[in-house]
Amino acid sequence: MAMRPGRNCRPPGGISRRGHAPPPARIASSRREIAMAQTDRDDDPAEIPYRGHGIPKLGFENYWYPILRAAEVKKKPKAVRLAGRDIVVYRDDGKLYALDDRCPHRGVKLSLGECSYKGTGTISCPYHGWTFDGSNGRLVAAIMDGPDAPITRKVTIRHYPIREFAGLIWLWPGEMEPSVLEEDIPPYIGRQDEFFTIPMYTDYKCNWRWLVDNWGNDHHAQYVHRSSPELIFQPVLPFALTIEPKPLPSGKGMSFKRSGGMTSAEFPGLGRFPNNEWWRFMKPTGRGNVSGFQESKAHKVYGIQNQSELWLPGLIIVGRLSGEYALIQWAVPIDENTTRCFNINNFRRLGRMREMYDRLHYAVWRGWAHDRIFSDQDKVLVEAVVPGPERLSKSDTGVIAWRKFAGANARRPEPAGKASLDVA
Amino acid sequence: MAMRPGRNCRPPGGISRRGHAPPPARIASSRREIAMAQTDRDDDPAEIPYRGHGIPKLGFENYWYPILRAAEVKKKPKAVRLAGRDIVVYRDDGKLYALDDRCPHRGVKLSLGECSYKGTGTISCPYHGWTFDGSNGRLVAAIMDGPDAPITRKVTIRHYPIREFAGLIWLWPGEMEPSVLEEDIPPYIGRQDEFFTIPMYTDYKCNWRWLVDNWGNDHHAQYVHRSSPELIFQPVLPFALTIEPKPLPSGKGMSFKRSGGMTSAEFPGLGRFPNNEWWRFMKPTGRGNVSGFQESKAHKVYGIQNQSELWLPGLIIVGRLSGEYALIQWAVPIDENTTRCFNINNFRRLGRMREMYDRLHYAVWRGWAHDRIFSDQDKVLVEAVVPGPERLSKSDTGVIAWRKFAGANARRPEPAGKASLDVA
Amino acid sequence: MAMRPGRNCRPPGGISRRGHAPPPARIASSRREIAMAQTDRDDDPAEIPYRGHGIPKLGFENYWYPILRAAEVKKKPKAVRLAGRDIVVYRDDGKLYALDDRCPHRGVKLSLGECSYKGTGTISCPYHGWTFDGSNGRLVAAIMDGPDAPITRKVTIRHYPIREFAGLIWLWPGEMEPSVLEEDIPPYIGRQDEFFTIPMYTDYKCNWRWLVDNWGNDHHAQYVHRSSPELIFQPVLPFALTIEPKPLPSGKGMSFKRSGGMTSAEFPGLGRFPNNEWWRFMKPTGRGNVSGFQESKAHKVYGIQNQSELWLPGLIIVGRLSGEYALIQWAVPIDENTTRCFNINNFRRLGRMREMYDRLHYAVWRGWAHDRIFSDQDKVLVEAVVPGPERLSKSDTGVIAWRKFAGANARRPEPAGKASLDVA
């Protein structure tokens, strides 16, 4: 039976690269704070669409998340926030470490400290020098108490699984044993022998759920992006499609079979949509062509199963018919009102010359046309959502399916004192 | 019997210009939010002076309010806030429309959308193109669902009565049938055949009630404005007046009979007030002369009844003895802590040459001396109010009378399930 | 028996310079607000370390606090905040006055008003001219009501004891009778015949308690300041000291006997601390030399008892072995999240030439090296404290002792209806 990282499922033991012990208890205040934020307050209109599905405000915790580009972590410790947690990330002797960003002594942020003892994987608090081992969170010296201080090794803070991979820093904010990064993330990023990756990110002032909804084949693209430079020489995208969401066999997400639809319609009493699109004569086939995937190189040569997939914990994979490029957009929950939107561009390795061309093409065209202009059209909209009740319609089939799938299948610790029941 | 738009009084049916249906229920979150804001929280010191009178934090809803200058609504939809509500205002084919500024589909602000179908009076949401008829709030197309989408016409959002008149955009935020604008607002603005109007506004960082109190003949003018350029060549305004507030026969507001008072006094142990006013020899009569009104051209020629009046929902009319000019200042409640203070200057139409002179005089003198300098002296003070209990005194007679009058006489819907009782 | 301004102790009656009456009741809203802020909310992690000791969030009230440099109060009234209270400070005819900064009439800030009647010690509200006597808080004229207004002398607002002394403005925010300023503050400031004083201050974005903890011989100096320019030519400060806190006989604070310690140590698995200090060969004795105090000029010639003392309500005195200079750092609670940190430099008067030298030396070296660089190293850290539980260790002996001492011995009004019990 194929491994399926679904609900109540623990990944096989010992797969953590550093095989660390179960994470220590979090400090009380942090635990309470997170718990409060995760709880749906009765009067919070932002929870209305998600409450019933159990999709948490601060994200699904037990997943790997990209959090920084690798080049951003240099000599100095760096403060990041992920799933509402403040975390200090640092690098010593090439290895990465991640700890709760609060010294348990008198509360100062560890991220203001420094790695004074090179090669030991430790970080020292800037206030009185309490020094923590990043690989297990243990206090290894309370410098100002001297080397024989009894407090040493009595104190442990939470450490987080962290990896550098594919030019990105990856963090695992949850309390379950981490999965194998390369196997858990989409294969475009996970197989660096086949693909190379160019990532960038932007922080959105909105909750992560609004951004993922935006990716659920909700027909916004046909409307929002109809005049974006990226699509201007493409055929009109069809709308009013029939969307059939299908869970992936891997359990990691879903794909969407799209059929029917129209590229133009007359609305009684209003007029045509789209209007003023006469200049779209230039290319009769292209991305708008939903039925072409079965005949594509992506499918026939490379064996790719779906042109686009939506994965847990909240990311979309959009491939090209050529099979030589896929964009992954990843909604990383920073806190309740901030989402880091990663655009991870993946190019098939087709030789040195082609790689140079791809990088150049990204630098002069796609990085601007998609990762800035196209994505920013979405940013404006998801940042303009006013929380409250919704009226969903046929075009939300994908969004509704995603919410159900995600709430039912996200990886979670087994509830304490209960047998695992497969209710999916 | 003259119509009297008092408490529990409904204006005659069908007087709305566009005769629209009763407004649809507001969306739940917005309703709750407004309800919460309107409720006096026990611990809110800002409510202490107003709680007993029933003067709501977000203003009396069932009135017309000026909200923008007409020239401010051009091609693009415009977001405004009034009485705590977010409203999108747009213009199509010369007509104005106002809708709740939240798409009921997935919550995006409609004010980011556009009027894609000219001449239809509709606005389309920027996210998936839900298109609403501004004249009744109905969803007329869910563009991305195609023309036959069953959701169409099943959804209605709140629309607001809106008018352009006298160079201003007027909105009615309440749920009662709107009154006839021209009859409900002061005649200086309401009769554009007799007067022309120059408006301007400034947003104050304070609750609207503090600004209206400031207009209740509270003797602040004699103190605050004693050295403003506008009054510098006027006689000293008398203080310690006896104020007799009188409801207007129309029920729309009150006037204030002023008598007695002094223009100078010796305060034991302190000195004179005002001191250093030797230069005020120049003009023995003028605005300070409270008894001159009965002999004025305003009264004898034009039949004006009072030199100044305070009207519901919260505006002051200050006339000149000449009867040829009146200033209307209108406190428009934007939200709990913001008030749009309109200065609406009304000039009697006395021929083309005189109008040119009046406009020029406004541009070079009055617009600066009153609408900026004089008004800004008030702005600094009402923005410096620290909420809490008050100690009212004789000089607050007008303020106290106003609060009682306004609380008792403001137009309100009849309480559901109760016969209308005239308790005024 | 020597007077001991400890718990439940009232200073001898009538010592106030202006001998004013018991302060009037505070206005309700302010009282409630302060009460709420002072109460430990159950869910406020900032209270965890202080709750048990009764150390209030807004400071100990019944003490003199420096609040401004004397030169900062000129002609115009000045708004300050102290212990969460908004207070207007003004000067008339050389005398200082302090009143609650809210006019009881309709709530405007008195600090926007002016002192219109020179020589009377009054301030007039900018809105309607209510005029208050700064020496007792009484309303002496309601200008706009005229000289015979019955409200006059029926209204009193809270006034605060205020003094100018040693180039500083001193305020007493509490409700007890004020102590004699010169006797209650450290003798370096209190005896201006022996010392002259150069003060400066900076506002920290943190609660005052974190700053005082920072002064409790908590061994942060040896760590934080090890590379500050001020200490760079000093011997390394020893750490892992044994701290013996001792209450001062005066009851005003505590001193700390320091013994043992090390200036360097090898930490197993890490390395030496400090590392890279080879250049500290230059001066074998100096501030690091904790045992030298008994032999110092400070002790033998000037009779000073302790090199450093921590006093109520929250200040540290750090002397030099020469006895000719002492720095007083004073944590002044502005509000919950703001602390004014005064650095008050005190130089023994040793003749005109020496004073000129000291002033010059301060201007070119110490004002920069200590009051800026050295102090700002602390500022960064206390502003980086994340509220929550602590894990105290041996190096916190001084901090723990301070918290106990302060909570038990701070001057407080006797609980109503209870006999005074010495529970210290």
Ligand code: FES
């Ligand atoms: S606060 Fe971190 S070592 Fe003291």
Ligand code: FES
């Ligand atoms: S949110 Fe408005 S159309 Fe979808």
Ligand code: FES
């Ligand atoms: S508010 Fe101060 S005098 Fe009226």
